[in-house]
Amino acid sequence: MFDIYFVTPPGLEVLTRQEIDQIIHQYQLVITNFHPEKLELSCDLRSLYIFNLTIRTANRILVRTNTFKATNFGELVDKSSKFNWEIYIQPETKVKIRTTCKKSRLYHSDAVTERIIQGLKKRLGFEPNAVSTKQDDPDNNEQLIVVRFFRDICTISLDSSGAPLHQRGYRTHTHKAPIRENLAAAMLLSMSWDGKTPLVDPFCGSGTIPIEAAYLAQNIPPGINRHFQFMAWRDYQEKTFTEVKDLLTTAIRKRPLQIIGSDRNAGAIQIARQNITDTPVSKDVLWFEHAVSNMEIPEQPGMIITNPPYGLRINTNKDIRNLYAQFGNVLRERCEGWQVLFLCNDLKLATQTKLPIKKIIGFSNGGIPVSGYYAKI
Numbered sequence: 001m002f003d004i005y006f007v008t009p010p011g012l013e014v015l016t017r018q019e020i021d022q023i024i025h026q027y028q029l030v031i032t033n034f035h036p037e038k039l040e041l042s043c044d045l046r047s048l049y050i051f052n053l054t055i056r057t058a059n060r061i062l063v064r065t066n067t068f069k070a071t072n073f074g075e076l077v078d079k080s081s082k083f084n085w086e087i088y089i090q091p092e093t094k095v096k097i098r099t100t101c102k103k104s105r106l107y108h109s110d111a112v113t114e115r116i117i118q119g120l121k122k123r124l125g126f127e128p129n130a131v132s133t134k135q136d137d138p139d140n141n142e143q144l145i146v147v148r149f150f151r152d153i154c155t156i157s158l159d160s161s162g163a164p165l166h167q168r169g170y171r172t173h174t175h176k177a178p179i180r181e182n183l184a185a186a187m188l189l190s191m192s193w194d195g196k197t198p199l200v201d202p203f204c205g206s207g208t209i210p211i212e213a214a215y216l217a218q219n220i221p222p223g224i225n226r227h228f229q230f231m232a233w234r235d236y237q238e239k240t241f242t243e244v245k246d247l248l249t250t251a252i253r254k255r256p257l258q259i260i261g262s263d264r265n266a267g268a269i270q271i272a273r274q275n276i277t278d279t280p281v282s283k284d285v286l287w288f289e290h291a292v293s294n295m296e297i298p299e300q301p302g303m304i305i306t307n308p309p310y311g312l313r314i315n316t317n318k319d320i321r322n323l324y325a326q327f328g329n330v331l332r333e334r335c336e337g338w339q340v341l342f343l344c345n346d347l348k349l350a351t352q353t354k355l356p357i358k359k360i361i362g363f364s365n366g367g368i369p370v371s372g373y374y375a376k377i
């Protein structure tokens with residue numbers, strides 16, 4: 001069994017927890033030590049593959065491999081060399097180590113990283129191919145190692161995902177201020193949108209929300225076409241992975257959907273169309289080049305889930321205030337019976353819509369703290 005934990009953007013913990021629960025039940029996974037509040041559990045390799053392929057909101061899944069006490073550097077090198085690193089690190093693997101130290105005698109994170117590398121070298125017999133230890137995300141075939149010291153206890157975890165899980169592989173082009181795919185999925189999940197009613201994104205940009213919606217409604221695994229770091233591990237079971245992919249493919253529910261993405265910018269619509277072209281949902285979204293004032297609204301009421309432009313200087317930016325007021329007018333005049341969820345970085349701006357809004361979700365979008373405002377129209 002592997003002890004794993006899910007790294008998810010702050011603000012998405014509850015949704016990730018619900019997703020984990022749902023995946024466990026849907027695929028009848030054998031799980032022990034489930035700590036929902038910590039997003040931790042123990043599972044077998046097959047379940048690790050299923051989680052990586054299917055979770056929509058998390059950034060990555062780490063496997064906790066090693067925990068020991070160390071109060072001096074000699075002890076740290078010695079104990080970190082006792083672990084079977086050869087399963088995870090080959091001479092060609094690039095290694096990225098992220099270290100944090102709290103309330104410990106070994107408190108200097110760079111020095112700790114250096115000793116972990118020494119331990120690795122001692123065990124492996126070669127110098128690991130270490131790349132920058134800074135916070136940027138690993139690329140394909142970079143093994144991220146997360147080292148955490150807390151009260152002199154060192155915990156080492158290995159990332160099983162590789163490139164962050166929001167990188168589904170379909171978004172090859174982007175327009176202005178694209179939202180990450182896992183945040184778009186979180187918006188859809190927070191509304192419990194299930195594909196049975198229409199969905200409209202009138203500020204669709206590169207098309208992320210409509211594309212994620214089509215994947216979600218058809219239960220298509222978000223990671224079905226991507227590479228994972230666990231595929232480079234020596235214990236990788238290709239047969240199990242193929243069986244898992246087959247199983248997930250049989251769980252896909254192809255069905256007619258009413259999803260519309262529109263944007264006033266022709267370039268954005270072109271990019272959205274390019275992004276969806278090579279996906280299994282290529283035919284499931286209708287795209288229109290329209291300003292929000294002309295947005296298409298299907299007859300049957302559904303949901304508007306969208307990420308309008310933000311005003312970073314609200315008081316001086318009259319255009320952006322007008323845009324929100326106009327958005328509110330269109331919704332009140334033409335969308336009776338619909339529900340809306342829109343992202344905004346400022347409550348004052350959000351209230352320009354004059355809708356009875358309430359915040360139902362919050363997270364950081366491209367470094368900007370934003371809230372998801374819900375209203376029933």
Ligand SMILES: C[S@@+](CC[C@H](N)C(=O)[O-])C[C@H]1O[C@@H](n2cnc3c(N)ncnc32)[C@H](O)[C@@H]1O
Nearest residue numbers: 178179203204205206208264265291292307309
């Ligand atoms: C924050 S971006 C949306 C990003 C999108 N969620 C994505 O993932 O790429 C806002 C979008 O609103 C569009 N937009 C701005 N004013 C608009 C208007 N009046 N009507 C329709 N679209 C508008 C912009 O062209 C831009 O693509």
